[in-house]
Amino acid sequence: MSLLDTLFGEYDGDLAIDLGTANTLVAARGQGIVLNEPSVVAIDKSEDRVLAVGADAKRMIGRTPGSIIAERPLKDGVIADFDVTEVMLRYFIEKARGSRRYPWSPRPRVVVCVPSGVTSVEKRAVFEATISAGARQAYLIEEPMAAAIGADLPIEDPTGSMVVDIGGGTTEVAVIAMGGIVVSQSIRTAGDEFDQTILEHVREAYNLSIGERTAEDIKIKVGSAAPLAEELDVEVNGRDVMSGLPKTVRIESEEIRRALDKPLDAVTKAVKDALDVTPPDLASDLMYYGVLLTGGGGLLRGLDQRLREETGVPVNVSPTALENVVIGCAKVLEANALSGGFVQSSAS
Numbered sequence: 183m184s185l186l187d188t189l190f191g192e193y194d195g196d197l198a199i200d201l202g203t204a205n206t207l208v209a210a211r212g213q214g215i216v217l218n219e220p221s222v223v224a225i226d227k228s229e230d231r232v233l234a235v236g237a238d239a240k241r242m243i244g245r246t247p248g249s250i251i252a253e254r255p256l257k258d259g260v261i262a263d264f265d266v267t268e269v270m271l272r273y274f275i276e277k278a279r280g281s282r283r284y285p286w287s288p289r290p291r292v293v294v295c296v297p298s299g300v301t302s303v304e305k306r307a308v309f310e311a312t313i314s315a316g317a318r319q320a321y322l323i324e325e326p327m328a329a330a331i332g333a334d335l336p337i338e339d340p341t342g343s344m345v346v347d348i349g350g351g352t353t354e355v356a357v358i359a360m361g362g363i364v365v366s367q368s369i370r371t372a373g374d375e376f377d378q379t380i381l382e383h384v385r386e387a388y389n390l391s392i393g394e395r396t397a398e399d400i401k402i403k404v405g406s407a408a409p410l411a412e413e414l415d416v417e418v419n420g421r422d423v424m425s426g427l428p429k430t431v432r433i434e435s436e437e438i439r440r441a442l443d444k445p446l447d448a449v450t451k452a453v454k455d456a457l458d459v460t461p462p463d464l465a466s467d468l469m470y471y472g473v474l475l476t477g478g479g480g481l482l483r484g485l486d487q488r489l490r491e492e493t494g495v496p497v498n499v500s501p502t503a504l505e506n507v508v509i510g511c512a513k514v515l516e517a518n519a520l521s522g523g524f525v526q527s528s529a530s
Contacts, residue, residue, distance in 0.1 A: 195210070195211070195279055195288070195289075195290040196210070196211040196290050196291045196292070196293075196515050197209065197210055197211070197275060197278055197279075197290050197291075197292045197293070197317075197515075198210075198211075198292075198293045198508055198511030198512040198514070198515050199271075199274070199275075199292060199293065199294045199295070199312075199508070199511065200295050200328075200507040200508035200511065201221070201256065201271070201294050201295065201296075201308070202221055202256070202259075202349050202350050202351070202507075203221060203254065203256045203257065203258065203259055203349060203350035203351030203352070203372075203373075203374060204220065204221060204254075204349070204350030204351070204373060204374065204478065205218060205219065205220055205221055205350065205478070206218075206219055206220075206221045206236075206270070206274055207504075207505065207507070207508040208274055208275075208278040208508070209508050209509065209511065209512035209515075210278055210279070211512070211515045211516060212516070214512070215505060215508060215509075215512075216278050216280070217274060217277055217278045219235075219236030219237050219274070220236055220237055220239070220240040221254055221255070221256055221270065221350075222235070222236065222239040222240045222243065222252055222253070222254055223235050223239050223252070223253060223254075223255055223266050223269060223270050224238070224239035224242045224246070224250060224251070224252045224253075225250070225251055225252075225253065225266070226249060226250050227249050227250070227251060228249040232266075232269055233250065235269070235270055235273040235274075236270075236273070236274070239252050240252065240395075243393065243394060243395060244393040244394070244395065253266065255267040255270055256351065257351060258351040258352060258370040258374075259296070259297040259300065259325075259349065259350075259351040259352035259370070260296075260297070260300055260304045260307070260308075260351075261304065261307045261308060261311060264307060264310075264311060267307075267311045268311045268314045268315050269315075271311055271312060271315035271316075272314075272315040272316055275290065275292070275315055275316050275317070276316070288318060289316055289317060289318035290316075290317060290318060291317065291318055291319045291320075291321070291515075292312050292317040292319070292320050292321070293320075293321045293322075293323055293511045293512075293514055293515055294308055294312055294320060294321070294322055294323075294511075295322070295323050295324070295325045295328045295507050295508075295510075295511055296308055296322050296323075296324060296325065297324070297325055297351075297352045297354055297368050298324040298325060298326055298327075298354050298356060298363065298366045298368045299352070299354075299366070299367075299368025299369075300368075305322055308320075308322060309322065321514075323510070323511055323514060324354075324356075324363065324366075325347055325349070325352075325354045325507055326345045326347050326354040326355070326356030326358070326363065326366065327356070327358065327363060327510070328506070328507045328508075328510035328511050328514075329345050329347045329354075329474075329476045329477070329500075329506040329507045329510055330343060330345045330356070330358050330474075330506075330510065331509075331510030331513050331514065332476075332502065332505065332506035332507060332508070332509030332510030332511075332512075332513065333345070333474055333476060333500050333502065333506045333510075335358070335474065337358050337359075337361055338360065338361045339359070339360070340359055340360055341359065341467050341471065342357055342358070342359045342364070342460070342461075342463075342464030342465070342467035342468055342471075343357070343358045343359065343467075343468075343471065343474070344356070344357050344358075344456070344457075344460075344468050344472075344473040344474065344495075345358065345473075345474050345476060346449075346453055346473055346474070346475050346476070346477075346480065346489070346497075347476045347477040347480070347506075347507065348372050348373065348449065348475070348476075348477040348478070348479025348480045348482075348485075349372050349373060349477045349478065349479060349507075350372055350373045350374050350478065350479075351370060351372055351373075351374055352368055352369065352370050352371075352372050353368070353369050353371055353372045353448075353449050353452055353477075353479065354366070354367075354368050354477075355367040355368070355452050355453055355455075355456040356456070357456060357460050357464055357468070359464055359467075364460070364461065364464060365456050365459055365460050366456070367452045367453075367455050367456045368452075369448060369449070369452045371445050371448040371449060371452075372449075372477075372479050373401075373477075373478055373479040375445045375448075376401055376405065376442055376445055376479065376482070377394055377397040377398045377401060378394075378397070379441055379442055379444065379445055380397040380400050380401055380405070380438060380441060380442070381393075381394065381396075381397040383437070383438070383441035384397070384400075384418065384420070384431075384433065385423065387437070388429075388431045388433075389422060389423040389424055390418065390420040390421070390422060390423065390429055390431055391420050391421045391422075391423050392418060392419075392420040392421075393420075396418065396419070396420065399416075400416055400418060400433065400438060401438070401482070403416045404416045404433065404434070404435040404438055405435070405438050405439070405442065405482055405483065406435055406438070406439045406442075406482065406483035406484045407439065407442065407446050407482050407483065407484040407485040407487070407488040408439075408483075408484030408485070408487040408488045408491075409436075409439075409484070410435060410483060410484065413434060413435045413436055414434070414435040415432055415433060415434045415435065416432070416433055417430060417431075417432050418430065418431050418432070418433050439484075442482075446485070446488065449479075449485075449489075450488070450489060450492045450493075453473070453489060453492075453493060454492070454493060457493060457495065468495055469495060469496075471496075472495060472496030472497060472498050473489065473493075473495055473496065473497045473498070474498055474499075474500055475489070475497060475498065475499045475500060475503065476499075476500040476502075476503045476506045476507075477503055477504070477506075477507070478503065478504055480499055480500070480503045481499065481503055481504070485499075486498065486499050
């Protein structure tokens with residue numbers, strides 16, 4: 183332990199980061215969640231400089247001149263642009279530390295979650311981006327494990343627990359017991375794919391061109407995976423593909439549900455595939471304790487009902503679905519479990 187660590191707390195300033203394709207959440211040790219912003223960076227290509235990060239950058243999507251692009255540096259849960267990811271992480275780390283940072287404070291240790299299906303090269307990219315962004319040490323934890331910890335599932339018991347974590351870029355399905363992942367499935371079909379499917383449906387059905395933000399808004403307002411007791415509708419504004427003029431249409435929840443069938447079938451298949459290879463004793467636990475739906479995509483109306491009907495297993499939606507992963511990472515920090523089996527460590 184260094185002198186600075188002794189003076190200011192060995193773990194003061196340590197951070198847990200849910201580095202998501204769509205949104206990034208950061209929790210500070212002892213403070214809980216301190217930041218929740220879109221994983222977006224706005225760049226002026228003509229001057230090769232960053233204009234905005236997070237919420238400010240997201241507001242620029244679809245509203246910028248040609249020389250300015252608002253991009254997501256992560257795709258399908260992994261780093262697509264290393265340099266931009268580093269800039270984004272540095273911004274979030276600095277913002278999360280805020281007024282607690284002193285010139286003499288040690289750099290923070292950072293726990294970052296990664297999808298369970300990433301390669302060693304993709305993990306190394308996350309390590310290096312986190313260190314380059316200002317971390318003293320970087321640790322990785324798989325998303326389904328972090329989500330299970332954050333949701334207070336009995337992960338260290340011999341009882342089996344299943345987590346279905348649907349984020350922006352990936353859907354993670356895992357059966358956990360005795361502190362480890364027994365079975366896992368990771369597919370690159372999740373919330374972003376839902377949005378893209380809606381965008382394409384609106385274009386094909388109505389000759390209406392809409393942006394990613396509008397597609398996401400439709401999903402949130404009327405999207406569903408199973409019939410609703412009272413169907414919904416929403417007014418959508420966009421540009422007519424034929425005339426190029428502004429146009430407004432009204433879209434109903436039934437047609438959005440039909441449009442989402444294909445990506446939802448992929449999610450259902452991933453859950454079934456995981457159940458198919460789950461050891462019989464753990465499978466019997468799941469029949470009793472059920473499956474936990476988490477992540478932003480897990481909040482899609484009726485998804486729990488659809489999975490319940492398709493698999494025959496009880497399915498519950500976590501009340502803290504959007505925050506479970508970062509809460510789980512933070513709990514690992516609080517327990518100082520960085521040397522345990524939950525995480526993988528980088529070099530100091």
